[in-house]
Amino acid sequence: MKNIENPEGLEKCPFRGTRIGGAIGTAPRTDDWWPNRLQVELLHQEQPVSNPLSDEDYKTAFNNIDFKQLKQDIKEVLIDSKDWWPADYKNYGPQMIRMAWHSAGTYRIADGRGGAAQGMQRFAPINSWWDNGNIDKSRRLIWPIKKKYGAALSWADLIVLTGNCSLEIMNFPTFGFAGGRRDAWEPDRSTYWGPEFWNGKPYDESPTGGNHLGHPEEMVNENLRWVGGPKEDYHDLENPLAATHSNLIYVNPEGPGGNMDPVDSARNIRESFKRMAMDDEETVALIAGGHAFGKSHGAVPADKIGAAPEAASIEAQGFGWHNPVGTGNAEYTSTNGIEGSWTPNPTNWDNDYLINLFKFDWEQKKSPAGAGQWTPINPDAPKTPDAHIDGKMDDLMMMTSDIALKVDPAYRKVCEKFMSDFDYFTNAFAKAWFKLTHRDMGPKDRYLGPEVPQEDLLWQDPVPACNHELVTDLDIADLKNQILASDLSVSALVSAAWSSAAVYRHSDKRGGANGARIALEPQNNWEMNRPTELNQVLDTLKEIQSKFNSNQSGDKQISLADLIVLGGCTAIEKAANDAGTHVQVPFTPGRMDTTQELTDVESFDWLKPVSDGFRNYHNDKVGYRVSTERIFLDKAQLLNLSAPEWTVLTGGLRVLDQNFDHSKHGVFTERPGQLTNDFFQVLTSMDYEWVPKSSSKLLFDIKNRENGEAKYTATRCDLIFGSNSQLRNIAEVYAADDGQERFVHDFVKAWDKVMMADRYDVKDD
Incomplete structure (x- = not known):
């Protein structure tokens, strides 16, 4: 190989065709070249391939120990x-x-x-x-x-x-x-621990x-x-x-x-x-x-x-x-x-x-x-x-x-x-x-061993154990019909269910739909939950609950927590059917309702997001040091979502009109309320151009290239799915001519994952 001058003292890499600066392994990385790149790969940490014990049933193994x-x-x-x-x-x-x-x-x-x-x-x-x-x-x-x-x-x-x-x-x-x-x-590559000026040495x-x-x-x-x-x-x-x-x-x-x-x-x-x-x-x-x-x-x-x-x-x-x-x-x-x-x-x-x-x-x-x-x-x-x-x-x-x-x-x-x-x-x-x-273990359903205290503590976010017979498939069908017969819109039902479940965070297993805390303080009045509309939904669902429960013989009951989730599932089935795709959304009963006395208001208020890209919510009173899409990525990770799940949920929630303030940012469809892949079709179409509304580049007009007409508006949390190369490739799957059915079924699976995120009473995690 031809020798070259090396005034900077760069070492030659032992692999052909590459030079690196200083010691081996110090070459500039992707993040060095593109510092503003959204690190979507943070959603894919802790893959099974990294775990040599992925085939082990830890719960059974631990319980078999002579403690x-x-x-x-x-x-x-x-x-x-x-x-x-x-x-x-x-x-x-x-x-x-x-x-x-x-x-x-x-x-x-x-x-x-x-x-x-x-x-x-x-x-x-x-x-x-x-x-x-x-x-x-x-x-x-x-x-x-x-x-x-x-x-x-x-x-x-x-x-x-x-x-x-x-x-x-x-x-x-x-x-x-x-x-x-x-x-x-593997190391946690996503948690921000603050400025790490220190180089790892004690001096x-x-x-x-x-x-x-x-x-x-x-x-x-x-x-x-x-x-x-x-x-x-x-x-x-x-x-x-x-x-x-x-x-x-x-x-x-x-x-x-x-x-x-x-x-x-x-x-x-x-x-x-x-x-x-x-x-x-x-x-x-x-x-x-x-x-x-x-x-x-x-x-x-x-x-x-x-x-x-x-x-x-x-x-x-x-x-x-x-x-x-x-x-x-x-x-x-x-x-x-x-x-x-x-x-x-x-x-x-x-x-x-x-x-x-x-x-x-x-x-x-x-x-x-x-x-x-x-x-x-x-x-x-x-x-x-x-x-x-x-x-x-x-x-x-x-x-x-x-x-x-x-x-x-x-x-x-x-x-x-x-x-x-x-x-x-x-x-x-x-x-x-x-x-x-x-503190970070989540609900007591996850606790193992003979020394688990019987006493319930307020910081454990207690939810009463299920004390009634669960509803059957026939009961669920009947309840769905009652929900559809009400005056509640698809958008309102989806919003109530999403607001209830999506407060969950996988980091410490807090939040989620179990307990129906969406009906209690402080969650009931959070701005991003559309409180006026939410309470109309809750009042209607409580009427349905009361009527159903009073007509049952024996111990069979439906909780408000279950009914909120069922309302969202019912609305999604209708939205998909109206768009021409028949689908059945999974529903697993067994949630219970907790009380205000069992809810630590101050502690739960920490779960309130300052920004939530799923609903295009961004509290402008907060001084942000990072972009809205980076906070959105963080929210997706707290929900334990993969990049495809994050993408498909966002596209579906947009066409289901889920923006917290009913704005039309990202609602790239002529038929809101129907579960279509329109969001992805518009996002990937070259018929449009994306024009910032101001130098801050927080809001955008999506204009028709032929006549310059502003067809839609968007936020950074919408456009990131067309801008980021990894997310765009996923969006293109759902935007394709054969993408509608795949989109609906993938949306339903991701939706069910969020609804079931806190159900440690029935899942092993």
């Missing part, structure tokens, strides 16, 4: 200290609590992402966040348990159960445990130096995730983020930006824990309960610590944060840089954390690693035994985030309640820990 023996096996590991990573106080319990907490603590209520449910702590970027330092060792320590139980025990379940066992061996009475978490088999080797968190000093404020920027001006976390700093699970324990201001820290804590679905009492219970155990590690400055697992050399075999000082572990261990224990008895459940926090005065101090922490001023303050050196006693330690509980009036009040009633505190921590580690 008592499993817990005994875990507890034996917890007190068997290994030379390669010695246990603090000869007990791995505290570090395993941290592992479980950090696995679950990524959960955020805004979009339901994060949490322990898939064991994402095993993959980048989470496995290499500085706040997860040395958790790689915790997972290796419990590998013998995973090895023994294999496919019957997921990493996700094992991590949380190990946390529970750790609490129990230190005399804490846990509230319960539920299995049922199924492991992911940035830039000329400006860095603080102990590994961020260059000039980047500290950039790594704060507050919309207002620097701490002097912050006022709200960037939506949907929950952690306040890059690479942390919750907050910087030294205070915002390391400023050691407890008042600022309290403000951070309250907002962050709120974003993670915790109120003030739960927040204090988790912090005070968690800090009753173990210690923090800051024996060695961060600039001496090696790369995180994802950046470590191949011979490290997945271990990161190599510490070259001393033995590199035990008394030389460094994680977050803060050094010391909170209590004199770090492996026993007691109330010493709160007692010492309030009994003594605390002054600022620097750890050996240079991190800011607090030590008691009082000479009579108790000491804590060193975790590794026999006979050595150390000063107690508090973090700025601990002092925050003392100075914040609301937190202080909770602390005083816990100090005056230790049993109440114990119960509060038990329930908060259970919520933390189970």
Whole structure:
């Protein structure tokens, strides 16, 4: 091959015809060339081909485990200290609590992402966040348990159960445990965790130096995730983020930006824990309960610590944060840089954390690693035994985030309640820990194992169990006739059913049609649900329900939740038939109606979308940093849709006149209310041109090329299906001359998937 000059120092790729810059694999990618490209492939993560256990029935396998023996096996590991990573106080319990907490603590209520449910702590970027330092060792320590139980025990379940066992061996009475978490088999490439300025190392080797968190000093404020920027001006976390700093699970324990201001820290804590679905009492219970155990590690400055697992050399075999000082572990261990224990008895459940926090005065101090922490001023303050050196006693330690509980009036009040009633505190921590580690699992129908608590908790979004005989096919036919005989339009019926079911999000399995919460606050009055029209539909369906139920003998009944879905199915059958395609839409009864008392209004209000491309809804009062079509993609992913399902549902909903405000954007048809492929035919036709209405390019006219007449209007959420190459190829399938029947049948399948999304009482997921 002919030699070429190479002034940039580019290496020649070992594969013919290609050169790349720098190391092999650093060539520009598609996303580098086309940064505005919509990443539709994000809908196709976690394919069965990536899962070596796709043929396993996890539910059956887990239920066949000798659960008592499993817990005994875990507890034996917890007190068997290994030379390669010695246990603090000869007990791995505290570090395993941290592992479980950090696995679950990524959960955020805004979009339901994060949490322990898939064991994402095993993959980048989470496995290499500085706040997860040395958790790689915790997972290796419990590998013998995973090895023994294999496919019957997921990493996700094992991590949380190990946390529970750790609490129990230190005399804490846990509230319960539920299995049922199924492991992911590839990194999450879609969740936005905020700006990731940090390069995965514990120290940035830039000329400006860095603080102990590994961020260059000039980047500290950039790594704060507050919309207002620097701490002097912050006022709200960037939506949907929950952690306040890059690479942390919750907050910087030294205070915002390391400023050691407890008042600022309290403000951070309250907002962050709120974003993670915790109120003030739960927040204090988790912090005070968690800090009753173990210690923090800051024996060695961060600039001496090696790369995180994802950046470590191949011979490290997945271990990161190599510490070259001393033995590199035990008394030389460094994680977050803060050094010391909170209590004199770090492996026993007691109330010493709160007692010492309030009994003594605390002054600022620097750890050996240079991190800011607090030590008691009082000479009579108790000491804590060193975790590794026999006979050595150390000063107690508090973090700025601990002092925050003392100075914040609301937190202080909770602390005083816990100090005056230790049993109440114990119960509060038990329930908060259970919520933390189970918040993203969804309905109790998904819970497995002998330790599932009987008590229903409000955050579990309880729906009463079905207590009546289900309707038959003949009953369903009769109800369909009654619905069709009413004055309700196809558009109104479809809208009510879609609004009820499509609030579901697969991330934490919340929302959906079961429970009929569309008839309750807060969902009943959401703008995108067409509330006036919706309540007319609900009133009519309630009349049909009352008449049907009163005429039944025995226990047979129809719930409002079922009737709402059946109304949508009935309307779709009519719309397809009117368009010339006969189809039967599947309907599975068994949903139940919940109550307003069993609905946490504040929690459910987080499910309200700020933008929903399925209904061309976009709240203009919100300041957006991403395009509407990217938010639309995110919504499709939360519904667990594939690209074809996303495409076919959008085209069908448009011709069924489902825009939230009855606008005609994207309604590319002369026969709205009929289930036709007209949306795709117009979208792919070269008889039209697409002209922005303004420089913002949010709305468009679709004009006839011959006469310039504006035939239709559209939004970005309409035109993306003709603009994006992957979506356009799907749209062309439905626009083809033989596409109508395929379109209807594919729409019905996708519709049924959404209607059944939350039916974990009858499906295995």
